[in-house]
Amino acid sequence: MSEAATTNEPAIAGSRSAVARRARPSAGRLLLGLGLAMLAILVLVTLLAPLIAPYDPSATSPNSLEGSSPQHWLGTDAIGRDVLSRILIGGRTTLFVTFTSVAFALVAGLVLGLVSGYVGSWVDEAIMRVLDVVFAFPVFLLAIAVVAALGPTVPNLILTIAIVYTPAMSRVVRAPVLSVKKWDHVEAARSVGMSEFRIVIRHVLPMVVSPIVVATSLTLAQTIFTVTALSFLGLGPPPPDPNWGGMLADARQFMELAPLTVVGPAVAIVFATLTFIVLANGLREVLDVGSDR
């Protein structure tokens, strides 16, 4: 041990920036570890919700707007439903919509961003201008318009949010492709007769994965917020199935009588959002996105 300490000393004493460089990855790892742990909790609780929820989330009882009690840890809502059970089960809807819509946005963004960035010229112009039009709308205005036109069902909500986040994802993919396609190994691959499709998949895509992973995590955080906000506004999945945004909307008018009915889903939303923000920051540090290397 003492030997190791003495050999480490010159490196540490070397310079401040050397210390910073050595310390940074471990801070990033810590953040990433925290993010992954939070994600694990979120995913486990969501998947096991039907098993661990103490009550049927839709079962009403005469004991409405109760406070915390051994029977109902987070109390009951206006028509006597168990808040904890509704949060647990409601998370399934909210997170399902979030993950699925981001997955669609990711796939669409990958295809559009890769084609746009790699092919360039008028194809790039055409794709980016169309996406700009979508991008120009405020997220909520666009989402409200689409859901209002198509109806507030789960598939429509997913489609809407996927459309809303596709332009941002496409841009995140496209930007690094623009520089990677000029790298020598891409020309080298072309010089041995590789097809353009294969070059994109094997020699361009792997180079742009890191920023996409980080952006996806951040988009998940934003999407949870968007999903709950739309549900809050009544554009989410219809009742009686619970979801976090809808619960907040229902509880709003009784928040002075039963604060837990608001605090419960709000904490759940904050936890889920925070999970993906912490994860994104950890990934950014560990994958070294945004630095020169």
Next chain:
Amino acid sequence: MKADGQILRVHDLKASIVSRSQTVEAVKGVTFDIKRGESVGFVGESGCGKSVTARAIMRLAPEGTRVDLGGTVQFGGRNLLTVSEAEMRDIRGRRIAMVFQDPLTSLNPVITVGAQIEDILRRHTGLSGHAARERVIELLAQVGIPFPARRVDDYPHQFSGGMRQRVLIAIAISCDPDLLIADEPTTALDVTVQAQILRLLLRLREERGMSLMLITHDFGVVAGMVERVNVMYGGRIVETAGIDEIFRAPAHEYTRALLDAVPRLHRDGVSP
């Protein structure tokens, strides 16, 4: 193709690089030929059109630009400037291969060198699985990579510059091309490694009877490597001569100026 026939005949090749803002006439009509098994050097300063000429033969354009080509490039009985892109892809890497200037950036950093060579074998020879792996190890051995069976699964960053250039050469010769174009293959390497790479190219050319088009700005590189030299200046070939002849009696004044630019020991008037 006849044994001593010309493998490549380039006639009045013109190349204009068209980018969004401007058009640059990089090659203004060059005519030359390369015989089977022959080594030809292309020497000239930066921007004289030698690299564009090489890329024009392979129909490769710098990213973000279009290259308008004129003239003819006869290779294997066909004019490469008129064949389809799909046919061109079959020719690239299999009949004509290229070694690039910068070995540090010409390999994909996230794929093992073995897998990168295997890609080309699968693309052009249909070799795959165990047979492909055997062939990759054999190729690595041929270009002088020590312990090829162990190094095959290493990533490019685990190789030195010179070793990476050997890997690039292994990729280039993997499908037994008729013509190898080496574009400044030693410029990014230090001098002792340069000599090794040049000897390797020379040996491979002799073993395989392939033709070599060696592009460089350095007369020191072509000496002892090629039979003939084309000196390029301003998008044209200004002088073509045998290698001995060009060192003994350079005809064009630009050739003389280039030769004078090569530092030499014991030159008159320069005290050591």
